[in-house]
Amino acid sequence: MAKAGATARRVPPGEVRIIGGIWRARRLPVAGVPELRPSPDRVRETLFNWLAPVLPGMRCLDLFAGTGVLGLEALSRGAATACFVERNTLAAREIEASLRRLGCTVGRVVVGDARRFLAGRPEPFDLVFLDPPFGAVDLGDLCTLLDDGWLAPGARVYLEMPRDAVLPVLPPRWSVQREKTAGQVRFALAGRSQEV
Secondary structure, three states, X not given: OOOOOOOOOOOOOOEEEOOOOOOOOOEEEOOOOOOOOOOOHHHHHHHHHHHOOOOOOOEEEEEOOOOOHHHHHHHHOOOOEEEEEEOOHHHHHXXXXXXXXXXXXXXXXXXXXXXXXXXXXXXXXXXXXXXXXXXXXXXHHHHHHHOOOOEEEEEEEEEEEEOOOOOOOOOOOEEEEEEEEEOOEEEEEEEEHHHO
């Protein structure tokens, strides 16, 4: 047991809660992987309020899925499908278990590196979640990779970063549609300007 006042290593919560849609209030276990950092409830609530008019029927890609809570929240709120890409095997298996618990058959989990996944054969998605471990990758580079065949017309890309981070340089013709900070998080929704 740690002494009072001792600095404890931050550990992921034991569970995440889906906050809206058909699985509202469902709590799902989180794998015991130290680098997992689920998007806070307040951030997710704002993001999915932004997306509410367009989310039903969307095909989603949750890169750096971690707990999978962004893709699961999207499915709960009417997205048609979700592909979860997660390189940590334990975390990926927990997402698969969550999909089974929810009786969801329209989610698939890919165990692997996000960049390697994007080097494969592109398939168009309507919504992409980019919430990697803070500082681990260049969000602008990932957007450039996505711009090469991975985005359907009118697609949106969600970006999450530390509160004090500057927004990444986006590909030509892209623009930030919405942006906000909450707690220690800065988050934005971007897409191609002519399709917004």
